[in-house]
Amino acid sequence: MQSGCFENGIVALKHIPRRRGLKTQIVLLFIFTVMMILNIASWFFYSRTRGYFDTELGNTLIGLARSGADLIDADLLKFLKPGYERGEFYKDLQANLEILKKNFKVNRLFIIDRTLKTLLDTKVDSPIGISPPHLRINLPEVETALRGHSVYSTLYRSYDGNLYKSAYAPVFDNRNQVVAVVCVDASPAFLQVIDRIENLIITLNLISIVVASIISLILARSILKPVHLLVNAAQRVSRGDFTQPVTVNSRNEIGFLAQVFNSMQENIKIKEERLRKLKQMAEGRAESIQSYNNYILRSVNHGILTLDLNGIITIINPAAEKILQLSSNHTTGQKYSEVLGVDHPFSSFITRTLHSMSYRSREEIEVMLPNSKKILSADVSPLLDAKQKIIGVNFVITDLTEIRKLQERIREKEKLAYLGELSATIAHEVRNPLNSIELFVGLLKRRIDDRGECEDAINKIQREIRTLNAFMTDFLTFARPAEIKMRNFRISRLFQEVVFLAWKELQDKRIDVRVNLEDKDLQLRGDFDQLKRALLNIVLNAIQSMDTGGTLTLVAISRNGNKTKNQVCIEIADTGCGIDPADFDRIFQPFYSTRSQGTGLGLAIVKNIINAHHGTIIVENNHPRGTKFIIYL
Known part of the structure; x- marks a missing residue:
């Protein structure tokens, strides 16, 4: 571990020594940068100075060439031909040019004609009558001079490797025509100084670049590696x-930075461990709270459904899934319309709530589910965040079906209690006179000698009395139901008794009877006689609704496949005229009948018997025609 100590989990840094070596490295890097700039500046200054020197030297050489041209008489140039080198004119003119050469310390003066052949040369050993080889280098400048303009060349390196600079001045005759050109070459020894300066600068620049590159690489590596x-x-x-x-072995600021980094890393490690422990504690508490909330949601008997403003289900408890008959798989996170279906009555209620954003304390909804009709109570409230902004909607759903059924049963029992009291009065006030009337009618029938119209009238009176007695029997049965005597029996025997009692009516209309038992030994616990009467009433109603040649179907199946629990579903279906769906909820009411001759008590008695067995009876249309009664026991 670096020099440092732990104090309350934090590494102290006050004992770490600081170094100043990086400052020196930066200073050296700056010095070599300045050196490079100075080299570039010197090269630029040299280039500008050389250009100036080139111009000034060129102008001087042009002046010298013009001076040489002024010494020449154009008419005497005809005497400057090969073979005239020893003549007086040639020697005098050569001497004059030699004086100019020495005074201006140039390398050479010579004269050429328009064909670029030498007419005179201060260089004694140079032949006359030939073209100097170096003129090809400055041929554009020579052509300019032949057009009547004085001109100088740039510095050029000749065939011997030396630097030269030349100037050219035209020689005019009396007709102002150029007949010759005076050429001046600067001294190569003088120009060699420029060459040496240039070479020196190049050498120094190369050395500076190499040294600066090496030092820069070393400095860069020493800085960048750490x-x-x-x-x-x-x-x-x-x-x-x-x-x-x-x-990091550097004893500079970067080395100090590495020590600080190690200390910081150790501090972060300590804090990271603390944060990890805090995170575990927070996650544990969050899981505990989540589990506790889940326990509450699973334990509540009311359905709880929470949606966001887009209609996505965020929370749904098992009670809500049970009430709405939903699968518990993959409901959370889906849109309510996809889970419930757009045709679901509760889905329509949710849609209205989300569109209107109206929150009602309690609203009852009738929902038709696949197996039953339910009455639901929904409490709607907004879901608010910490800033009291609405972020969703809460639905608290209560299944009121059993409560409503219980209330209905209570009302029916109150009604039956009243009818029970009434039945005692009716039995005394109506049935006793009926019995007396029936007795006296019988006596009257035996004493009448003329058995014509009187006998027919007496027979009608007796039929009406029997009809009224049957009605009173049904009424008393409905108003004062017999005590239920529970025992186990086979449903197959129940079906046989019912079909036997209705056999005459079935034969009269040639109705086909079909019995379908899941198991011939399927048993049911209940009052055999009461259930037989209930099923017989349904069968007789079915026979009356069918035309000749109809079909009556009796079905019994186990509700959960477990015969020991005696939970079965009995279906009685016919192919008759059917019942208007609007009458489904009223056909079990007392004194309501869809037939003109019915008393309206048969199905009411059936309902009482099924209720006494704590069962359920529903009615629906039988496809393609007819009616189906379904009894759950």
Whole structure:
């Protein structure tokens, strides 16, 4: 571990020594940068100076060439031909040019004609009558002079490797025509100084570049290598690896930075461990709270459904799934219309609530589910965040079906209690006179000698009395139901008794009877006689609704496939005229009948018997025609 100590989990940094070596490295790097700038500046200054010198030297050489041209008489140039080198005119003119050469310290003066052949040359050993080889280098400048303009060349390197600079001035005759050109060459020894200066500057620049590059590379490496180590270490730390400290041997600011980084890494490691423990504690508390909330949601008997403003289900408890008959798989996170279906009555209620954003304390809804009709109570409230902004909607759903059924049963029992009291009065006030009337009618029938119209009238009176007695019997049965005597019996025997009692009516209309038992030994616990009467009433109603040649179907199946629990479903279906769906809820009411001759008590008695067995009876249309009664016991 670097020099440092732990105090309350934090590494102290006050004992880490600081160095100043990086400052020296930066200063050296700055010096070599300045050196490079100075080299570039010197090269630029040299280039500008050389250009100026080139111009000034060119103008001087042009002046010298013009001076030489002024010494020449164009008419005497005809005497400057090969073979005239020893003549007086040639020697005098050569001497004059030689004086100019020495005064201006140039290398050479010579005269050429328009064909570029030498007419005169201060260089004694130079032949006359031939074209100097170096004129090809400055041929554009020579052509300019032949057109009557004085001109100088740029510095050029001739065939011998030396620097030269030449100037050219035209020689005019009396007709102002150029007949010759005076050429001046600067001294190569003088120009060689420029070459040496240029070579020196180039050499110094190359040396400076090499030295600066080497030192820069060394400095860059000494700076960047520990920086790279720090970068790699920072990347490891970002990935959560705090196990490898940075090792930097530099005794400068970067070395100090590495020590600080190691201390910081150790501090982060300590804090990371603390944060990890805090995170575990927070996650544990969150899981505990979530589990507690789940326990509450699972334990509540009321259905709880929460949606966001987009209609996505965020919370739904098992009670809501049971009430709405939903699958518990993958309901959360889906849109309510996809889970419930657009035709679901509760889905329509949710849609209205989300569109209107109206929150009602309680609203009752009738929902037709696949197996039953339910009456639901829905309490709607907004879901608010910490800023009291609405972020969703809560639905608390209560299944009131059993409560409503219980209330209906209570009303029916109150009604039956009243009818029971009434039946005692009716039995005394109506049935006793009926019995007396029937007795006296019988006596009257035996004493009448003329058995014509009187006998028919007496027979009608007796039929009406029997009809009224049957009605009174049904009424008393409905108003004062017999005590239920529970026992186990086979449903197959129940079906046989019912079919036997209705056999005459079935034969009269040639009705086909079909019995379908899931198991011939399927048993039911109940009052055999009461259930027989209930099923017989349904069968007789079915026979009356069918035309000749109809079909009556009796079906018994186990509700859960477990015969020991005696929970079965009995179906009685016919192919008759059917019942209007609007009458489904009224056909079990007392004194309501769809037939003109019915008393309206048969199905009411059936309902009482099924209720006494704590069962359920529903009616629906039988496809393609007819009616189906379904009894759950």
